[in-house]
Amino acid sequence: MNSNGNLPFPVWAGFQFDGSASEYFKIWVVNVLLTIATLGVYSAWAKVRSESYFYGKTSVNGSSFRYTADPIKILKGRTLSVLVFALFWILFNFYPGLIVWTLGAALLLFPFVVVASTAFRLQNTMYRNIRFRFDARTIDGYKAMLIPLALIFGLTAFIYGAFEASEFAMKIEAERGGEFRREDMIFTILLLSELPLIPYLVFVLRRFVINHMRYGSAAEYFVARAMDFYKIYIKFFVFSFGVVIVMGMVLGFVMGALGLTVPNELDSDQSAAIAALSGPIIAAVLVFYAVGFYLLGYLNSRLMNKTYNSTQIGPLQLHSTLRGRDLGNLYLTNTIAVLVSLGLLIPWIKIRMAKYKASRTEFLAKDMADISAIEQSDTTAIGEELGDIFDLDIGL
Amino acid sequence: MNIRISGRLYDGVSATSTPVKAVCDGSGWLSIEDVDFGAITIADIQFSERVGTIPRTMQFPNGKMFECDDNDSIDRWLSQCGHQTSWQHRLERNGSFAVAALVALALVILVSVRWGIPQISNLIAARLPTEVDVMIANGTLEALDETIFERSKLSDLEQRPVLERFNQLAAYNHEVNFNLVFRGGGWIGPNAFALPNGTIIVTDELISLSKHEDELGSVLLHEMGHVVHRHSLRQVIRHSWLAMLSLLIVGDVSSAGTLVLALPSILVQSAYSQEFETEADDFALARMREHNLDPTHLANFLDRIERCAAFDGDAISECDGSATINRENATPQTSGWLRYLSTHPTNERRTARFRRPKD
Numbered sequence: 001m002n003s004n005g006n007l008p009f010p011v012w013a014g015f016q017f018d019g020s021a022s023e024y025f026k027i028w029v030v031n032v033l034l035t036i037a038t039l040g041v042y043s044a045w046a047k048v049r050s051e052s053y054f055y056g057k058t059s060v061n062g063s064s065f066r067y068t069a070d071p072i073k074i075l076k077g078r079t080l081s082v083l084v085f086a087l088f089w090i091l092f093n094f095y096p097g098l099i100v101w102t103l104g105a106a107l108l109l110f111p112f113v114v115v116a117s118t119a120f121r122l123q124n125t126m127y128r129n130i131r132f133r134f135d136a137r138t139i140d141g142y143k144a145m146l147i148p149l150a151l152i153f154g155l156t157a158f159i160y161g162a163f164e165a166s167e168f169a170m171k172i173e174a175e176r177g178g179e180f181r182r183e184d185m186i187f188t189i190l191l192l193s194e195l196p197l198i199p200y201l202v203f204v205l206r207r208f209v210i211n212h213m214r215y216g217s218a219a220e221y222f223v224a225r226a227m228d229f230y231k232i233y234i235k236f237f238v239f240s241f242g243v244v245i246v247m248g249m250v251l252g253f254v255m256g257a258l259g260l261t262v263p264n265e266l267d268s269d270q271s272a273a274i275a276a277l278s279g280p281i282i283a284a285v286l287v288f289y290a291v292g293f294y295l296l297g298y299l300n301s302r303l304m305n306k307t308y309n310s311t312q313i314g315p316l317q318l319h320s321t322l323r324g325r326d327l328g329n330l331y332l333t334n335t336i337a338v339l340v341s342l343g344l345l346i347p348w349i350k351i352r353m354a355k356y357k358a359s360r361t362e363f364l365a366k367d368m369a370d371i372s373a374i375e376q377s378d379t380t381a382i383g384e385e386l387g388d389i390f391d392l393d394i395g396l
Numbered sequence: 397m398n399i400r401i402s403g404r405l406y407d408g409v410s411a412t413s414t415p416v417k418a419v420c421d422g423s424g425w426l427s428i429e430d431v432d433f434g435a436i437t438i439a440d441i442q443f444s445e446r447v448g449t450i451p452r453t454m455q456f457p458n459g460k461m462f463e464c465d466d467n468d469s470i471d472r473w474l475s476q477c478g479h480q481t482s483w484q485h486r487l488e489r490n491g492s493f494a495v496a497a498l499v500a501l502a503l504v505i506l507v508s509v510r511w512g513i514p515q516i517s518n519l520i521a522a523r524l525p526t527e528v529d530v531m532i533a534n535g536t537l538e539a540l541d542e543t544i545f546e547r548s549k550l551s552d553l554e555q556r557p558v559l560e561r562f563n564q565l566a567a568y569n570h571e572v573n574f575n576l577v578f579r580g581g582g583w584i585g586p587n588a589f590a591l592p593n594g595t596i597i598v599t600d601e602l603i604s605l606s607k608h609e610d611e612l613g614s615v616l617l618h619e620m621g622h623v624v625h626r627h628s629l630r631q632v633i634r635h636s637w638l639a640m641l642s643l644l645i646v647g648d649v650s651s652a653g654t655l656v657l658a659l660p661s662i663l664v665q666s667a668y669s670q671e672f673e674t675e676a677d678d679f680a681l682a683r684m685r686e687h688n689l690d691p692t693h694l695a696n697f698l699d700r701i702e703r704c705a706a707f708d709g710d711a712i713s714e715c716d717g718s719a720t721i722n723r724e725n726a727t728p729q730t731s732g733w734l735r736y737l738s739t740h741p742t743n744e745r746r747t748a749r750f751r752r753p754k755d
Contacts, residue, residue: 019448023448023449024448026488026489026491026493026494027447027448027488029494029497029498030484030487030488030493030494030497032497032501032644032645033497033500033501033504036501036504036641036644036645037504040640043644045484048445049445049447049484049488052444052445052447052450053447053448053450055450056447056448056450056451057448057450063404063413063463064450064451066444066453068444089636093532093632094531094532096534096535097535127411128406128411128412128413129406129407129408129411129461129463130408130411216411343645343646344498346646
């Protein structure tokens with residue numbers, strides 16, 4: 001599949017995904033129906049069956065992966081995370097005065113969630129009858145993530161404090177309209193103050209997770225630097241910024257060429273003006289969305305490639321060659337497919353995404369027999385499920 | 397009868413595999429051909445679940461594992477020894493069940509969105525004390541004052557008749573602590589708001605737009621209807637259920653990169669909001685009949701507000717009943733399919749109910 005170059009590994013093994021959309025569709029329909037019929041209780045079993053399918057259909061070097069999670073543990077974790085989620089929902093909605101502390105508490109849970117969910121997932125992943133492991137304790141997670149989380153919290157609390165008291169806040173909100181709760185702005189501020197720190201957080205998270213992964217007696221090592229992730233994000237933002245400017249200019253040019261202007265005075269001609277404008281504006285919005293998929297494809301492909309290509313599993317090396325335009329194509333067509341099919345094509349888009357990702361991921365192996373199994377301890381599903389419901393995507 | 401299954405044997409210590417044949421006999425014993433393995437009884441073997449056509453595994457107590465693609469042979473051996481195939485797999489491989497499940501799914505979604513969620517939410521809301529409504533409203537007026545509203549320019553003398561009318565209309569209800577406040581509308585213009593704790597906000601622009609005291613009274617009644625029927629609370633609860641339902645249906649699909657899952661939710665939320673507006677209109681209509689007020693006042697007033705909404709805020713003084721504006725043009729946002737995105741029912745539908753003779 002790939003020329004070996006001068007790498008010290010004699011064997012390239014490509015990942016393969018050979019799931020079929022029609023087969024998975026039947027599994028998916030049963031999962032969704034039983035989940036709703038049992039008011040969510042079956043979702044734990046649904047998750048195990050769905051994950052088992054995707055793991056079982058993913059193979060490398062002729063052997064497939066196994067997902068061995070116990071649905072009861074997932075159910076327990078899911079119950080707990082629903083309770084925690086409800087608690088935060090109440091705090092955010094009914095105690096606006098405490099919002100900074102609520103946010104702080106949520107951030108404080110983050111390392112716990114990462115450690116527990118990663119440990120659960122890895123311990124339930126088997127390949128050739130050997131389990132993956134995660135050898136970090138919760139305290140290691142806090143040590144690793146303390147600095148970026150403290151920076152994010154400090155910056156958000158500081159800016160929000162200044163913002164809350166400023167006149168600027170009121171102006172912005174009045175312009176945005178309909179946003180009556182000033183407290184909701186804390187999420188925007190969180191996002192903005194995270195911006196310069198996201199590459200660092202992503203880097204720290206991946207380094208922590210990968211450095212603590214074990215397959216048999218083989219340790220995994222992550223060799224990327226924070227700078228690599230900053231480069232990817234900076235390129236992404238420069239591209240996005242460029243796209244916004246170019247599209248603004250194109251829209252202005254098109255409107256000018258068509259002799260359209262934004263009406264200053266709204267009079268009885270207003271509706272005609274709006275009708276004339278709505279065409280180009282809707283077109284611009286649609287094009288903007290489409291371009292957004294490709295920008296996102298660029299970002300995600302580079303992040304994944306950088307992560308995989310910096311990961312060594314004992315004597316083995318991961319290798320990923322995702323392309324931004326391929327992911328962009330997939331995002332765009334997947335979205336259209338789900339819209340047009342009213343959701344019926346969800347199984348199909350999941351299958352084709354897994355197929356593409358597997359086709360672009362490889363594994364350099366010298367001698368699989370070197371890797372021997374290590375003894376295994378058990379872990380609970382709590383963290384895994386918190387990760388699910390808060391949608392903390394800790395994708396490796 | 398013996399069943400022979402080809403597969404791979406993993407020792408659990410190294411990652412190497414050996415191609416082997418498992419020999420399974422009818423009395424529930426398994427041995428491996430040409431391997432010094434002994435015999436293992438079926439009760440000690442952990443079988444992996446059959447999901448689609450993924451490889452099937454048998455985990456042995458000695459740490460070794462047998463893996464094969466021959467799901468059917470394993471199931472045959474299991475059933476020989478009196479074990480059943482998992483009921484999930486029997487559903488999952490059944491094409492006609494998939495079709496039936498799809499139909500059932502569509503029905504369940506329809507029924508829960510149309511009846512289930514509203515009914516459950518009403519039940520929950522009815523059980524929550526009114527303190528919860530007050531809690532939701534906490535700090536809202538202050539935030540609105542800082543962001544949108546200006547100080548009212550009306551004098552006490554101008555406010556007094558409105559306040560008296562309001563107290564009169566609110567007097568019948570002792571459960572809610574109604575309270576009227578006057579504000580300059582700012583960029584919002586002529587409008588009225590109800591907060592769930594019973595505070596009703598009316599803008600100067602709305603008052604100056606009204607030509608009859610009952611017009612204003614009808615709008616105040618409509619806003620009281622929102623409070624009495626606890627629409628804010630019910631809306632919060634309904635939206636939570638809706639979020640939960642879409643989570644259950646869609647699950648984790650973000651990995652496949654779609655961003656459209658909010659759309660159905662938005663459509664349903666608008667429909668719920670329209671329902672609440674209609675309920676508030678019903679409340680106003682009933683109270684107006686009780687007080688012997690002419691319901692056409694609300695219809696006239698809504699029409700006038702709508703026409704003025706087409707103008708700039710500054711142009712309100714020109715905006716009176718005599719202004720001749722083509723109604724179709726004045727309301728581009730309520731026509732066609734966009735109606736489904738609107739939070740209020742169309743004005744024609746609303747006013748028609750108030751113009752209808754008393755039945």
